[in-house]
Amino acid sequence: MRLSRFYLPLLKETPSEAQIASHRLMLRAGMIRQQGAGIYAWLPLGFLVLKKIEQIVREEQDRAGAVEMLMPTIQPADLWRESGRYDAYGKEMLRITDRSDREMLFGPTNEEMITEIFRAGVRSYKDLPKMLYHIQWKFRDEIRPRFGVMRGREFLMKDTYSFDIDEAEARRSYNKMFVAYLRTFARMGLKSIPMRADTGPIGGDLSHEFIVLAETGESAVFCDERLIDMEVPDKETDFDGDLQPVFDQFTSLYAATDEMHNNEDFEKRVPSENRMSARGIEIGHIFYFGTKYSLPMKASVAGADGKDSPVHMGSYGVGVSRLLGAIIEAFHDDDGCKWPMSVAPFHVGVINLKSGDDACDKACATLYDALREAGVDVLYDDTGGRAGEKFARMDLIGLPYQVVVGPRGLKSGNVEIKRRSDGEREEVSVDSAVHFIAERVSDALKVE
RNA sequence: CGGGGCGUAGCGCAGCCUGGUAGCGCAUCUGGUUUGGGACCAGAGGGUCGCAAGUUCGAAUCUUGCCGCCCCGACCA
Numbered sequence: 001m002r003l004s005r006f007y008l009p010l011l012k013e014t015p016s017e018a019q020i021a022s023h024r025l026m027l028r029a030g031m032i033r034q035q036g037a038g039i040y041a042w043l044p045l046g047f048l049v050l051k052k053i054e055q056i057v058r059e060e061q062d063r064a065g066a067v068e069m070l071m072p073t074i075q076p077a078d079l080w081r082e083s084g085r086y087d088a089y090g091k092e093m094l095r096i097t098d099r100s101d102r103e104m105l106f107g108p109t110n111e112e113m114i115t116e117i118f119r120a121g122v123r124s125y126k127d128l129p130k131m132l133y134h135i136q137w138k139f140r141d142e143i144r145p146r147f148g149v150m151r152g153r154e155f156l157m158k159d160t161y162s163f164d165i166d167e168a169e170a171r172r173s174y175n176k177m178f179v180a181y182l183r184t185f186a187r188m189g190l191k192s193i194p195m196r197a198d199t200g201p202i203g204g205d206l207s208h209e210f211i212v213l214a215e216t217g218e219s220a221v222f223c224d225e226r227l228i229d230m231e232v233p234d235k236e237t238d239f240d241g242d243l244q245p246v247f248d249q250f251t252s253l254y255a256a257t258d259e260m261h262n263n264e265d266f267e268k269r270v271p272s273e274n275r276m277s278a279r280g281i282e283i284g285h286i287f288y289f290g291t292k293y294s295l296p297m298k299a300s301v302a303g304a305d306g307k308d309s310p311v312h313m314g315s316y317g318v319g320v321s322r323l324l325g326a327i328i329e330a331f332h333d334d335d336g337c338k339w340p341m342s343v344a345p346f347h348v349g350v351i352n353l354k355s356g357d358d359a360c361d362k363a364c365a366t367l368y369d370a371l372r373e374a375g376v377d378v379l380y381d382d383t384g385g386r387a388g389e390k391f392a393r394m395d396l397i398g399l400p401y402q403v404v405v406g407p408r409g410l411k412s413g414n415v416e417i418k419r420r421s422d423g424e425r426e427e428v429s430v431d432s433a434v435h436f437i438a439e440r441v442s443d444a445l446k447v448e
Numbered sequence: 449c450g451g452g453g454c455g456u457a458g459c460g461c462a463g464c465c466u467g468g469u470a471g472c473g474c475a476u477c478u479g480g481u482u483u484g485g486g487a488c489c490a491g492a493g494g495g496u497c498g499c500a501a502g503u504u505c506g507a508a509u510c511u512u513g514c515c516g517c518c519c520c521g522a523c524c525a
Binding site for chain 1: 449454458459460461473474475482483484485486487516517518519520521522523524525
């Protein structure tokens with residue numbers, strides 16, 4: 001992409017409403033634009049990242065055996081009357097009426113709808129287990145939206161729903177998502193920690209929040225710091241096999257959010273040198289809720305004995321749009337974003353320091369074409385303007401690598417390559433630059 | 449929803465207390481000098497001061513109502 005064609009409205013000054021780094025940087029880097037409280041338009045740069053995050057989520061869901069579909073944003077109220085949640089949900093749910101005065105709502109989640117869809121098509125235990133997911137915009141009329149996309153009212157969420165014949169089988173589905181989540185967040189460079197979450201009236205131990213540690217996190221968390229470097233299962237993991245050992249391993253050490261924290265327990269189970277109290281951002285939440293919806297909504301299947309019984313369900317959410325905020329919180333400095341390669345809007349930025357200069361233009365054009373040929377996403381800064389402005393802009397948007405092409409280096413046939421993550425620079429010849437970048441990009445994108 | 453604050457040019461703000469017909473920085477446009485980390489000089493364009501009503505000879509400024517947004521708290525992916 002040529003910068004001169006792109007739409008990248010940057011802000012030099014910090015908008016007054018942005019309190020935390022991710023919100024500030026998303027506004028300054030021209031990724032989002034606010035349209036109302038907790039409602040954002042995704043500008044080209046932000047949208048590129050959003051799509052990359054979405055794709056990683058999708059790939060790991062598919063790997064775990066879930067099947068993608070798409071449910072509507074608008075749902076009929078009657079569906080929610082079946083589960084009893086139409087009245088229970090409260091003002092968080094945006095209720096609307098259509099031209100015939102039919103009661104509708106903008107979906108805050110999809111348990112009811114997926115249950116209706118499932119019950120319409122499945123009769124026998126032989127059709128189980130099933131895991132279905134979609135990635136769709138949700139609306140929750142939060143009392144107080146804040147922190148940009150971290151707590152918006154409209155947000156993009158991946159939600160998966162599992163259907164099993166009994167609790168033991170449901171646990172297997174739960175474990176699949178548990179592992180899928182560990183992998184999903186790791187691929188984005190995040191160290192996520194599963195923490196016991198409140199299961200509410202249903203009870204049991206089957207609800208976990210996936211937390212990424214960040215100073216600006218919304219909740220206080222307490223954990224054994226050895227969890228941070230626990231090894232995430234690789235892509236050869238057999239999702240049809242027994243995943244219980246992985247679950248056991250990750251849940252063997254203490255980890256709890258504020259609500260679930262028990263200090264006595266914490267001190268008993270965690271050696272003092274490993275105790276960690278920090279703040280965290282919730283980026284995923286998985287939940288087993290048994291027959292909560294299948295019973296009232298009559299989603300049953302015939303068992304081997306010919307008798308009908310309600311299916312056991314679970315739901316598994318990932319805050320896709322929220323992840324942008326979480327990733328920036330984890331990877332940024334005073335100058336801007338520092339995207340991990342896997343979610344970067346472009347892998348590399350080519351900076352033409354002297355647009356209009358024959359040698360510079362030529363070298364840049366060669367690099368631009370060759371990099372794209374090599375499968376690298378390139379943003380080519382072909383604009384006029386001063387060097388300082390170009391450097392600052394590229395640092396702000398935070399592409400993993402910058403290739404600086406200027407008359408000074410070209411005299412000796414060289415360009416400068418800067419790595420955004422640590423600022424390390426290296427002079428390489430124009431000829432070897434493509435290989436240099438392409439190799440590092442493909443290494444960084446390798447899925448393990 | 450309780451408490452606090454803010455709406456003045458694209459962005460950041462001053463002016464409001466003490467009414468007199470709107471200003472600064474950045475950005476934008478033109479010309480020139482510059483050119484490897486957000487340049488400089490000269491000039492120009494751009495605002496029904498959130499909306500509505502009221503007080504007044506006169507309202508960005510005072511009064512009332514409404515709308516929007518932000519911050520703290522309780523709630524949430």
